Amino acid sequence: MTSTAKAIAEHRGDELLRKEFKGVAVFVFWISGIINVLALTGSFYMLQIYDRALTSGSVPTLAALSALVIGLYLFQGVFDVIRSQLLVRMGARFDRMLAPIAHRVSVDMPRFGFSTGEALERGRDVDTIRTFMGSQGPVALFDLPWVPLYILFVYFLHPVLGAVTLGGAIVLALLTVWTELRSRKLASAAQQAQLTRNSIADSNARNADVIKAMGFSSRAVSRFNTANQDHLTLQTRASDVIGTFGAFSRVLRMVLQSALLGLGAYLTIQGQMSAGAIIAVSVAASRALAPIDMAIANWKGVVAARQSFKRLRDTMIALSGMVRPLELPAPAKSFKVDKITVAAPASGRVLLTEVGFELKAGQALGVIGPSGGGKTTLVRALTGIWPALRGSIRLDDADLTQWDEDKIGEYVGYLPQDVALLDGTIVENITRLAPQRDARAIVAATRAAGVHEMIVRLPDGYDTQLGPMGTSLSAGQRQRIGLARALYGDPFVVIMDEPNAFLDAEGEQALNLAIRQIRARDGIAIIVAHRPSILAEVDMVAVIQNGRMSAFGPKDEIVAGQRQANVNALKVVEPRARGRARALGAP
Structure with a gap:
């Protein structure tokens, strides 16, 4: 200021x-x-x-x-x-x-x-x-x-x-x-x-x-x-x-x-x-x-x-000192990341540098890379949790700061790596404490997340009280209800950080179906993942390592490039390994 x-x-x-x-x-x-x-x-x-x-x-x-x-x-x-x-x-x-x-x-x-x-x-x-x-x-x-x-x-x-x-x-x-x-x-x-x-x-x-x-x-x-x-x-x-x-x-x-x-x-x-x-x-x-x-x-x-x-x-x-921005029309075209640099607010240490890409309606991006490379930092920046030091993040060419904070939730869905549910009912969690219960939208979100049948089997169904942090449910159940919350209202952009971390095979199938449905309705999905099974429904891949984006492009090209890089690495490593083995007297 x-x-x-x-x-x-x-x-x-x-x-x-x-x-x-x-x-x-x-x-x-x-x-x-x-x-x-x-x-x-x-x-x-x-x-x-x-x-x-x-x-x-x-x-x-x-x-x-x-x-x-x-x-x-x-x-x-x-x-x-x-x-x-x-x-x-x-x-x-x-x-x-x-x-x-x-x-x-x-x-x-x-x-x-x-x-x-x-x-x-x-x-x-x-x-x-x-x-x-x-x-x-x-x-x-x-x-x-x-x-x-x-x-x-x-x-x-x-x-x-x-x-x-x-x-x-x-x-x-x-x-x-x-x-x-x-x-x-x-x-x-x-x-x-x-x-x-x-x-x-x-x-x-x-x-x-x-x-x-x-x-x-x-x-x-x-x-x-x-x-x-x-x-x-x-x-x-x-x-x-x-x-x-x-x-x-x-x-x-x-x-x-x-x-x-x-x-x-x-x-x-x-x-x-x-x-x-x-x-x-x-x-x-x-x-x-x-x-x-x-x-x-x-x-x-x-x-x-x-x-x-x-x-x-x-x-x-x-x-x-905060000015309430003008209400903009709902985004429907693109999601752009323009060379953002992000630092941890607590320490000021730069964690992500000069990352940029653009996604069009109907596309899905898989973000891969080693642990500690900056993937979660990217997610925090894309959702507005952490502000970017430099660069911009744009919905239909309008920077995130130009969108009203209470309104942007209708356009951006978010599934964090560690799902923490509110102390309330399942409905209150899925609807994000909305004053009106839109039954059709609620059920649509839970069906898309593959969790509707699990909810209706509970004694109180959708009105089940979850308790503090939703600890009455298993980690997988919490993650699927968190996914339903992210999908509620059909937001234009859905950002998911390790969405399959606690899911079984059935949960992963529901997740892949949800990504397919997002793309089918001309939405945009961004998925951070370690397990390759999640990449089945994406068409674009970004590689984040050492705080930078080392690759971005169509999935087939990036995956093929990663395989070739692994092969090249093995060609370098294997002769060295054989040399060490001979030095130790191995046949």
Whole structure:
């Protein structure tokens, strides 16, 4: 993203947040002002009790003052409830707005090399902010701007007491700043340690079968425990810093209140203020320092919410910079790969260089080559999972980036090497969570994949719940349902990575039939394979090795060329082998 585009995206992201929350935040701010003004009721009540009701001995005056104060306290309570409910609803509104965006990013992050724990962190960020909005942290922050109101009240009772209260507030504010400076790095390090711990826990859970079967559970748990100890150490240090400063702030607040009482008593003895003013000063000063003290006590939540908000704001900025492309007509002519270079997103290492070819409607391409040569990388690039560093991939001459992400699924079917099914029903998996069930299209896809009979034999048929990752099915069954998902809706291009890895003879026959049907309806099939039986239905072959495409053309020519290359290799190898055998004394 260029600097200009980034600036525009930041403006859009900030503008969206301001539009959603500015009005509510201003309203809560003014409600906080009303609450803080009404909180002076106790101080005025003490002044009137000691300086008017007691000196006059009037019971009606005392009753009238008490009734008025009760009414004002009730108003304060009502406004306090309104503020609390507004803050909770602000958190819920924030969640409704950002949770889908955060989850969309969580879905995208793993394909760029992030761990599952890191990907899910955005969702936890939304939870952190929603929980924070319902805590006392926002209350303290909205009360902080009204602290000068209490200091002014104390100052009008006596300037010296006002100066002492102001000094105490400044000291507590500096203590808050110091808490922030000391805890910021520790909180960030603790967050990173938590991510590391969660990533290890997620990895252990996903590989539970292997860990159990190969007997290294203790070592896996020990690895998690080491990461957990690092997290706990940093978390404890951060909590110690915040807790220590919180204790100091409470002690300072009590010392300050006692000092105000003592100084007020001295000024009263000197005849410079009334006895009622002493109590009024104590109540007002306590209220003035309470938001600062509360902010320090909730500083851990403040820091966590600020970090979460920053990450979510960056997420919104990134997504607000995306432009929804114009909807293009369905592709029906060609699929072109123009000299693409692809690197692994996690490491940046180039895995595929200058690969290019073109397929017309009705053609099928078989991609062959040694393991680690770049075949799966090519598939990830063709499906848009990994972006190309250079070059382009085009459907009917339009680059993949010009197609709407939600729409392109109708035109491109994908069967990955490791089929992972969603935790849902068979229908939900095949239709890719489509809201409407097109029975004819569903059955057509399952028949093409040769899996319809297997599905209807299940107790719940197409409505069978597959469970997490579809583990209730065998690997072959998962692969055939994955194939049905790829074929659903008759996409123009169907890309399959090792589609026959777990298939039996019957499954391979169904797969070959599916490829034949794709070509018959003028679609395009791209198949990555090791086993040659899959090449029976393709008419074009590409050879990928060492990160490059070494050959591309009609199947007969490429296969004949590969056979000749193998023969030539044997002519070189056999004399060498015979020479070594003679050297070892073999006849």
